[in-house]
Amino acid sequence: MSIIQAIEQTENNAKSISASVTQIRFYEHTLLKIDHPKCQAAISLQGAHLLYWQPVNTPTPVIWLSNKTLFKKGTAIRGGIPICWPWFANVSSPSHGFARIVDWQMSQVIETAEGVEIVFTLCNNQDTQQYWPHAFELTMTFKLGTNCEAHLSCSGDFEATSALHTYFGVDDISSVTISGLGDNYHEKLSTVNPPKVIGQMTFDQEVDRIYSAAMPETLITDSHRTLKVSHINNSDVVVWNPWVERAQAMNDLDDDSYQHFVCVETCRVTKPIQSTSTEKTHFALKVEVTASS
Template identity: 45%
Template sequence: MITKIFALPVIEQITPVISRRQLDELEVIVVDHPQVRASLTLQGAHLLSWKPAGEDEVLWLSNNTPFKDGKALRGGVPVCWPWFGPAEDKDLPAHGFARNLPWTLSAHDEDANGVSLTFELKSSDESRKFWPHDFTLYARYKLGETCEMELEAHGEFECTSALHTYFNVGDIADVKVSGLGKAYIDKVLGGEKGELADGVQTFPDRTDRVYLAAEERSVIHDANLKRTIDVLHQHHSNVVGWNPGPALSVSMADMPDDGYKTFVCVETACVSAPQKASTDKPARLAATLRVAKKN
């Protein structure tokens, strides 16, 4: 899918390294810079891919995901906002509406090191179908050797949120994630609380855990691709670790049956307690990704 995106015809050359293209029903912003290649959809301000020069693709994107208006994309970095997980009202979309609505590209910049992009979503008649509040939400990406992501939410409300990042791995059986702390809520077991003895998570089967006291840095150790990836968290209360395992993977139409084998989600999140946004102080959530070591 990522190869396909970079082969799409250019509709608008915004700058020498930033272009606008179209994949099925969705507009895609493509970054092709000497230091980094990346792609994002205007729907959801959704980062699809990020590949620093000389590295393997860092993010995972499903080859089965449909690029349709209003349909959530499977992979990359979905923006989960203003709620995480299922809504109290079962008619509302899981993980909020921000990832399903069109945003605007409000600013962009570039230099020798990479590209910066700012996307904006404002309350509208469409958003009020899901949520009554007035808001302005910004998603900022600074893409180069590292990937810096930030959500900034303005208004008067409470929200939960996550940067639901899918990382490309060689084989989930050879992956472990450290720096998660001990305490977690196990969503596979209906919200039971548990403890990791050493703060290191492996993924032998379906895993869906909200870590309650994670460190500022999570590390993905990928023995198969012989690299580690640092995930630096800011303004978060939680880190979420997720992999659907074989049974759930088979049941998901937008994922290959064996898709679970080649990704792990390590999500910077505010889940266990809502954030408050006020006129004086926006709510923020941020993460920085970097390929730390390659053997």
């Protein structure tokens, strides 16, 4: 049984939130299961973390979740859309910030015939103070149906880097082409892996790259569908896949799972978020399935 099947079959401490949204307990996490006529999905309150999303017109999840992810309190989830904030990468501890390892509050659920909108909030508190001594307010809004939208807004007097670190499910990484990336990038690995076509990416080894002049829309094409990812108010797009050796070294990935996902991340890295206490700043992504067989 896959981890997604296990979540969908769990009724532990089930509580109905709306016609299509149920709150459950899954290991050490509180989750919201979405079973709507337009899609299936789940979100963990830890990190306001979208775990997976699968519209009804696709045979496999578009947003991918590792079968070996650890649903332990305070441990990052492998897959879905982790919220990296208020820093990106390992510039401080914990890596990718603390927003993804603390609990958020669910503040609103709106359901229509087209899907569900769920809003989460996080403010500075005793848990966050140990990581970052600033006052802040974050709002994460998901709109889930045939399409998937994720909007992060923040307020407070600070500068921050951030990413919506999305894991996209693919049939076979060796058949994937990503386009719309632009020609300006920072290579984070020591290996030389120049693109065969400027602005595009194909995969035959580990990739970890920050594109700082990407197009507003990125296309992820594999053998069975094309995904259009729209980036809103971002400065960068990061592409990452661990390939064979690194995947084998990670305890929350199956050895061969690198074949079935690619991270295309909507980021504010080279141009950090400049937030104030009087005006909210935001960035977002939208995912559409534009072709399927």
